[in-house]
Amino acid sequence: MIAHPEQLRALSAVVEHGTFDAAAAALHVTPSAVSQRIKALEQQLGMVLLLRTKPAAPTAPGRTVLRLARQIALLEQETSVELGLEASSGARVPLVVNADSLATWVLPALAQVHEVSFDLLVDDQDHTTSWLREGVAMAAITSDTSPVPGCRVTPLGVMRYHAMASPAFRDR
Secondary structure, X not given: OOOXXXXXXXXXXXXXXXXXXXXXXXXXXXXXXXXXXXXXXXXHHOOOOEEOOOOOXXXXXXXXXXXXXXXXXXXXXXXXXXXXOOOOOOEEEXXXXXXXXXXXXXXXXXXXXXXXXXXXXXXXXXXXXXXXXXXXXXXXXXXXXXXXXOOOOOOOOOOOOOOOOOHHHHHO
């Protein structure tokens, strides 16, 4: 096992909340416990995972481990709901999407999903997979058909663009 679940939750909480103190409050533990979990994880992996800035930021290896932490958290939540152990608490999924899709069809489509809330990140559709590789996003709407390691590609459909103009604009 790469990391213990408590270590992964601590890493995710520090990145999400920005500080060790805020992460500790969210996890209902002491800041020292959060610090010890992060330190143990870094020692176990032999690399620095967090920049101790304000707000704290993951390093490149930290983003990779953060992606693992988020994936495990989603799987735990889905499993608990499927087994009837807890009601859906509304998992949060960082989703990167292009501005055109966001302005047209994405928000109505996401409104149909009740058990998940989305943290939307906006970037060009040709660059969204870099957010996945860095562990910042857990899902992306992209033009790239190659899956990022740890992800899968699901076609959403095809969009056809048609040039449109008013008669006055056309005449100019």
